[in-house]
Amino acid sequence: MNPAVEAVGASVIRALHAKRRPDSINLGLGEPTLFPNVAHFERATRWVGEHGCRYSSNIGDLDLREAIAAHYAYPNLDTAANVCITTGSQEAVYVAIKTLLDPAEDELLVVEPAFNVYVKIGQLEGLRLRRLAIDPRGDEPFDADAILAAVGPRTRLIVICSPNNPSGRVVSRATTARIAAGLLARGGPPVYLLHDEIYREIRYTDDVGDFGKVYPYTIAVNSLSKSNALTGLRIGWLLAPKEVMPQLVKMHGWATSCASTFAQRVAFEIFSAGELSVSRPWYAEQLAGVLAAVRTTGLEYIEPEGAFYLCVRVGAADTLAFAEQLIVERNVVAIPGHIFAPDLSGWLRTSFVGPLSEVRTGLTRIADLARESGLVTPAAPQRQ
Amino acid sequence: MNPAVEAVGASVIRALHAKRRPDSINLGLGEPTLFPNVAHFERATRWVGEHGCRYSSNIGDLDLREAIAAHYAYPNLDTAANVCITTGSQEAVYVAIKTLLDPAEDELLVVEPAFNVYVKIGQLEGLRLRRLAIDPRGDEPFDADAILAAVGPRTRLIVICSPNNPSGRVVSRATTARIAAGLLARGGPPVYLLHDEIYREIRYTDDVGDFGKVYPYTIAVNSLSKSNALTGLRIGWLLAPKEVMPQLVKMHGWATSCASTFAQRVAFEIFSAGELSVSRPWYAEQLAGVLAAVRTTGLEYIEPEGAFYLCVRVGAADTLAFAEQLIVERNVVAIPGHIFAPDLSGWLRTSFVGPLSEVRTGLTRIADLARESGLVTPAAPQRQ
Numbered sequence: 156m157n158p159a160v161e162a163v164g165a166s167v168i169r170a171l172h173a174k175r176r177p178d179s180i181n182l183g184l185g186e187p188t189l190f191p192n193v194a195h196f197e198r199a200t201r202w203v204g205e206h207g208c209r210y211s212s213n214i215g216d217l218d219l220r221e222a223i224a225a226h227y228a229y230p231n232l233d234t235a236a237n238v239c240i241t242t243g244s245q246e247a248v249y250v251a252i253k254t255l256l257d258p259a260e261d262e263l264l265v266v267e268p269a270f271n272v273y274v275k276i277g278q279l280e281g282l283r284l285r286r287l288a289i290d291p292r293g294d295e296p297f298d299a300d301a302i303l304a305a306v307g308p309r310t311r312l313i314v315i316c317s318p319n320n321p322s323g324r325v326v327s328r329a330t331t332a333r334i335a336a337g338l339l340a341r342g343g344p345p346v347y348l349l350h351d352e353i354y355r356e357i358r359y360t361d362d363v364g365d366f367g368k369v370y371p372y373t374i375a376v377n378s379l380s381k382s383n384a385l386t387g388l389r390i391g392w393l394l395a396p397k398e399v400m401p402q403l404v405k406m407h408g409w410a411t412s413c414a415s416t417f418a419q420r421v422a423f424e425i426f427s428a429g430e431l432s433v434s435r436p437w438y439a440e441q442l443a444g445v446l447a448a449v450r451t452t453g454l455e456y457i458e459p460e461g462a463f464y465l466c467v468r469v470g471a472a473d474t475l476a477f478a479e480q481l482i483v484e485r486n487v488v489a490i491p492g493h494i495f496a497p498d499l500s501g502w503l504r505t506s507f508v509g510p511l512s513e514v515r516t517g518l519t520r521i522a523d524l525a526r527e528s529g530l531v532t533p534a535a536p537q538r539q
Numbered sequence: 540m541n542p543a544v545e546a547v548g549a550s551v552i553r554a555l556h557a558k559r560r561p562d563s564i565n566l567g568l569g570e571p572t573l574f575p576n577v578a579h580f581e582r583a584t585r586w587v588g589e590h591g592c593r594y595s596s597n598i599g600d601l602d603l604r605e606a607i608a609a610h611y612a613y614p615n616l617d618t619a620a621n622v623c624i625t626t627g628s629q630e631a632v633y634v635a636i637k638t639l640l641d642p643a644e645d646e647l648l649v650v651e652p653a654f655n656v657y658v659k660i661g662q663l664e665g666l667r668l669r670r671l672a673i674d675p676r677g678d679e680p681f682d683a684d685a686i687l688a689a690v691g692p693r694t695r696l697i698v699i700c701s702p703n704n705p706s707g708r709v710v711s712r713a714t715t716a717r718i719a720a721g722l723l724a725r726g727g728p729p730v731y732l733l734h735d736e737i738y739r740e741i742r743y744t745d746d747v748g749d750f751g752k753v754y755p756y757t758i759a760v761n762s763l764s765k766s767n768a769l770t771g772l773r774i775g776w777l778l779a780p781k782e783v784m785p786q787l788v789k790m791h792g793w794a795t796s797c798a799s800t801f802a803q804r805v806a807f808e809i810f811s812a813g814e815l816s817v818s819r820p821w822y823a824e825q826l827a828g829v830l831a832a833v834r835t836t837g838l839e840y841i842e843p844e845g846a847f848y849l850c851v852r853v854g855a856a857d858t859l860a861f862a863e864q865l866i867v868e869r870n871v872v873a874i875p876g877h878i879f880a881p882d883l884s885g886w887l888r889t890s891f892v893g894p895l896s897e898v899r900t901g902l903t904r905i906a907d908l909a910r911e912s913g914l915v916t917p918a919a920p921q922r923q
Binding site: 210213249388 | 581637789
């Protein structure tokens with residue numbers, strides 16, 4: 156048995172979900188409850204009827220890669236040759252971390268809070284790992300000075316997730332420019348920056364920085380999972396500079412061969428129809444509702460600028476135990492914040508993808524349990 | 540950059556295909572040209588319309604895993620808990636090799652000739668590698684004595700592909716029983732056996748051994764790619780003993796999260812309809828035609844017992860150069876045998892998935908080039 160695989164923990168999120176009951180209020184979800192546009196599946200099915208369902212190239216279908224490159228138009232990543240189609244963004248992240256770092260030499264820098272997959276993959280691959288926690292409540296949730304100061308001589312890849320899971324905070328255009336300038340000024344071999352922008356299309360501010368626009372050594376990963384309610388389709392992509400593409404595509408090929416031809420047809424239809432940000436207004440309404448709701452609870456929270464999560468402070472010393480108690484005693488699923496960063500111990504990540512009435516009830520029950528446990532003494536609830 | 544990724548070669552097969560012209564006779568294909576049953580896509584699309592397309596569990600959908608376990612009914616692998624759904628059999632092989640072996644200690648034994656993916660993955664993971672070449676022309680293409688003799692104290696995983704790519708030879712029931720008995724008699728920690736049975740449903744003999752039936756430490760991998768002409772759907776699975784499943788599922792989860800929900804619905808429909816061996820009669824007709832054709836060329840060949848490949852001897856010292864010359868001068872794509880095993884240097888792998896008239900023309904052109912190059916002096920062509 157591979158000791159690195161044995162040593163890595165399984166998903167806490169999946170384990171918590173396994174404890175829920177059929178009637179649980181599920182604020183633990185990391186996926187939309189919206190329905191995808193099934194017309195694209197119908198069209199892709201007709202395509203299969205006409206063409207069959209054969210292997211695509213390792214790198215993916217040319218027309219889809221062209222559409223993706225054009226959609227982002229990131230200066231150094233703007234041709235089909237800069238795009239590799241993957242089995243969701245998860246495989247894109249796996250392939251990028253596995254390929255770009257030498258386990259004997261290089262260090263992976265993960266900016267936290269963040270979905271714990273980057274750290275897990277780093278551990279699986281036996282990499283040197285540096286975790287930089289930045290307070291997601293402050294003015295600088297992606298503090299350029301702190302990030303640049305954390306880059307050492309061995310750092311070859313930095314991971315930043317924005318819009319952020321779990322905090323919902325977004326890296327600003329000014330910050331991406333400052334980080335890019337700082338990295339470019341270092342000299343020496345390039346430090347690549349993996350921008351996980353899977354929540355890019357779900358945002359509540361116009362000041363959203365894309366590293367691909369300002370930093371030529373960006374690896375951008377994304378998928379249709381969150382934007383188009385297609386977590387189950389497993390279609391994602393990575394954009395990367397040409398000098399690293401051959402190695403990335405090769406690793407992708409040996410791990411999974413190629414992305415699904417059917418899923419690539421669905422994705423091409425979505426890009427052609429311009430439907431990537433189709434759900435943005437719905438999430439904006441959800442956000443307004445959830446902010447109104449959380450203010451009535453008196454819970455401390457982080458106001459999201461993107462994604463569909465709201466982090467709330469419950470003050471528990473053992474956040475996992477609190478989350479388990481919340482399921483057992485209050486029938487509400489929420490994700491303990493400590494899995495995203497040590498700083499978020501005592502916090503829960505809740506999602507607002509479900510009906511607002513459920514989100515409201517769930518937040519109220521969280522506040523009640525925290526208060527009754529003597530963990531927080533919230534300010535008097537605000538009136539809406 | 541990860542030096543192990545850099546050091547591993549890209550796919551020779553894909554590189555050769557890239558050189559073909561639109562009107563090339565393609566005997567290099569490793570996938571069916573048949574069409575899949577699109578009714579299953581229509582039904583899965585309706586399912587998405589009703590249920591959405593959300594994440595499945597890491598391990599995969601219960602109903603599909605139950606159907607797969609029941610289809611094989613391998614004694615130690617016969618429950619849904621023994622089945623993990625993957626992104627094609629490629630990911631299943633990747634996850635199995637990555638998870639089951641400790642790079643610091645363990646050795647991977649690959650029985651050749653075989654598709655070179657096992658060796659490539661072993662190299663990517665930095666494993667000790669032992670390649671055992673067995674003459675695919677003999678009475679014992681999976682010689683039990685040779686395989687058992689090659690198992691050393693560090694061997695923790697043996698890979699056997701049967702029906703074999705490229706030879707088409709099949710491990711017999713008697714041989715699987717002898718290998719199983721020999722491995723069980725060794726004592727000590729178990730040696731797992733990865734049976735890549737992706738061509739299992741395409742066979743021309745009844746004496747087909749399944750390691751899962753006789754050896755409790757079997758990992759069986761398969762997919763719908765070859766049996767149901769669905770290479771582009773990327774749906775496969777691995778069956779494994781319960782004691783290793785948690786680690787396999789965890790590794791699968793961190794690499795790709797979960798298999799496609801849509802593809803799992805298509806797969807469930809295919810299992811429910813009992814359509815796994817639907818193409819077998821068609822391939823049997825193809826085989827009869829290709830054998831008649833190759834006999835007229837005078838080329839030495841290996842008679843296949845399964846899969847859809849015919850290996851023919853051209854006698855070239857540089858088989859890759861011959862394959863490239865074949866594309867340029869005769870407009871025929873075929874795969875050099877040396878990538879599957881040193882023994883198959885001088886041989887080409889041809890496939891008979893296309894129209895028989897093309898297969899016949901392709902084989903004739905291969906024989907002509909070999910003869911005109913003075914490489915082989917075939918016996919007088921036999922009359923059909």
